[in-house]
Amino acid sequence: MMNNSMNYMKAAKASIDLQALQYNLQRIKQQAPSSKVMAVVKANGYGHGSCQVARYAQDADAFGVARIQEALQLRANGIVKPILLLEGFYSAGDLPVLMTNNIQTVVHCEEQLQALERAQLDTPVSVWLKIDSGMHRLGVRPEQYAEFVERLHRCPNVAKPLRYMSHFGCADELNSPITRQQIELFLSLTDGCKGERSLAASAGLLAWPESQLDWVRPGIILYGVSPFAHQDAQAMGYRPVMTLTAPLIAVREVKVGESIGYGALWTAQRETKIGVIAIGYGDGYPRTAPNGTPVLVNGRIVPMAGRVSMDMLTVDLGPEAQDNVGDEAILWGQDLPVERVAEHIGTVGYELVTKLTSRVEMHYLTGEIG
Numbered sequence: 604m605m606n607n608s609m610n611y612m613k614a615a616k617a618s619i620d621l622q623a624l625q626y627n628l629q630r631i632k633q634q635a636p637s638s639k640v641m642a643v644v645k646a647n648g649y650g651h652g653s654c655q656v657a658r659y660a661q662d663a664d665a666f667g668v669a670r671i672q673e674a675l676q677l678r679a680n681g682i683v684k685p686i687l688l689l690e691g692f693y694s695a696g697d698l699p700v701l702m703t704n705n706i707q708t709v710v711h712c713e714e715q716l717q718a719l720e721r722a723q724l725d726t727p728v729s730v731w732l733k734i735d736s737g738m739h740r741l742g743v744r745p746e747q748y749a750e751f752v753e754r755l756h757r758c759p760n761v762a763k764p765l766r767y768m769s770h771f772g773c774a775d776e777l778n779s780p781i782t783r784q785q786i787e788l789f790l791s792l793t794d795g796c797k798g799e800r801s802l803a804a805s806a807g808l809l810a811w812p813e814s815q816l817d818w819v820r821p822g823i824i825l826y827g828v829s830p831f832a833h834q835d836a837q838a839m840g841y842r843p844v845m846t847l848t849a850p851l852i853a854v855r856e857v858k859v860g861e862s863i864g865y866g867a868l869w870t871a872q873r874e875t876k877i878g879v880i881a882i883g884y885g886d887g888y889p890r891t892a893p894n895g896t897p898v899l900v901n902g903r904i905v906p907m908a909g910r911v912s913m914d915m916l917t918v919d920l921g922p923e924a925q926d927n928v929g930d931e932a933i934l935w936g937q938d939l940p941v942e943r944v945a946e947h948i949g950t951v952g953y954e955l956v957t958k959l960t961s962r963v964e965m966h967y968l969t970g971e972i973g
Contacts, residue, residue, distance in 0.1 A: 614881040615849045615888075615963045618936070619651050621659040622968065623842035627825050628660050630840060635808050635815045641687060641801070643822035644677070645669040650956040651826055651845055654680040655967055660825070665707075667820055671697055674706045687731060689820075690741065691715050698722045698760070709733045709768065711741040716751060719760050727762040730755060731801070734792060736785040738772035748792050764798035771814070774806035775830050782807075786814050806830040809839065828941055828952040835940040845956055846936025847963070849882035851900070851928055854920065863917050864909030869894050876920040877908060880932045885913040887959035888934060889948050892916070896947040899933035901926055 631640060642663035643649075648656035657666055657677055665685035668674050671693070674686045691709040692701060695718035701708055702724050710716055711733035719730070732751055735742030743751045755761050769789045773779040786802065793800055801818035803811065808819040809830070823829070827843040829836040837843065855877045857863065862870045863877060878900060884890040888911060896907040898918050908919040920926050935941035941952040948955075 613850070613964055615847065615886040615959075616966055617650075617959060617963050618846045618848065618966045618968055619655065620842070620844050620846070620937075620968050621655070623827055623844045624651075624656060624659055624825065625662075627827055627841050627844070628662055628821075631808065631819070631821050631825065632662065635803070635812075635819045638803075638808075638815045638817060638819045639664040639799075641665040641667045641818050641820045642825055643667040643689070643804070643820055645673055645689065645822070646957045647673075649823060649826050649828075649953065650959050652965055652967070653677065654682070655965075656825075657682045657684075659969070664818075667822075671700065671706070675700070675704060678704050678706075685729075691733070692718070694718075695722060698724060698728065701728050702726050707731065709741075710751070710755065711735075711743065716754060716758075720754065720758050722760050724760045727760050729762045729766070731766040731768045734767065734769045734789060736769040736789045736792075736802075737781055738770055738785070740770070740772075742769060745788065745792055752796075765796070766798045766800070767793045767796055768801040768818075771802070771804065771807050771811075774804070774811060774814075775832065777810055777831075782811055782814075786811065804830075823953055826956065828956065832951075833946070835942050837940060843936050843940065845941070847882075847888075847934040847959070848931050848936075849880050849886075849934065851878050851926060851930045851932060852881045852915070853879040854924070854926055854928060855879065862909075865912065866910050869909040869917075869919075873922060875922045876924040876926075878905070878918045878920045878924070878926060878932070880916050880918065880934075881914065882932075882934060883912045883914045883916055885960065886962050887955075888916065889950065889955070889958075891950075892944075892948045897939060897944060899939040901930060902938075904939070 640663050642660045644653040645668045647653050667687050667689050687707040707729040709731045733742040773781045799817035802814040803819045805824035807814045827836045827841045857871045890911045897904045905918045909917045935944045945952045
């Protein structure tokens, strides 16, 4: 008869180590000692919980988000430090909301500038002018820079002084000449400006110290995930904040020639034991994960065997396995870097941690830095 405790067994769980988060923030401050830190908590804190991250990242000087709803959620949860909309506002109707909630905004295009010039605001808003220094995604082009600066200075709805920012396209590629060109262009354009400047996100602050300037904007490295291919954050002295786990719900013997799961993508080449783990693409674990993707079970790496289903995945535990139903599997995190898992799947750690669904239980571990 099944033990009653099984009735309450949790399935997928993401344990968020807030002590590691604090540690990573302190390490960032050590690596950029002359810069203020804007902790980026967009996409629900990269899947870690934006409000919990912001409350615990007390030593950050400001927070960066992508959507106005993200900023308002932080304000509603008692976050009073500066918040910047990294993509800026999307419509003129957002401006009174920014003013009322003391939310700063990026300006990167003519339409945003015109909306500011036409608005009727009781209090000016703080603006960061985003310059396209070479990524060519968002930002005013170098030839537009002087006009935008002049008009923003003239606009009574814009708080003074202005701030200035840009974003790297290839900072994680250490041999690319593009980052050096972006740094030189940004510094040249903003030479002599009176406002604060920001260039470096995670890869910039780690690999291009000359880009740190007045503000750095760490995102993924804050969560203990590397922005670089083929290099774990732990090797750079950062700690993983998220550990994703799920229980074994079955241990089954399979014979030579038997196939596992949808599409029969994996066939046993020996008699072995297959572990069924209660996590799948309904929890945000990628369906595209191939055979051989690593999973940690009882201290050892075992390979995925068969296609990821909506609610479960299967691993080859080996013929001598002593694992039992109820044992915990680690999908990534402590002792299995998410970067390593992402490399097998053909994606980046950013995507894995941000795509977890609401079915995954979030468990927050607090503590003081030792």
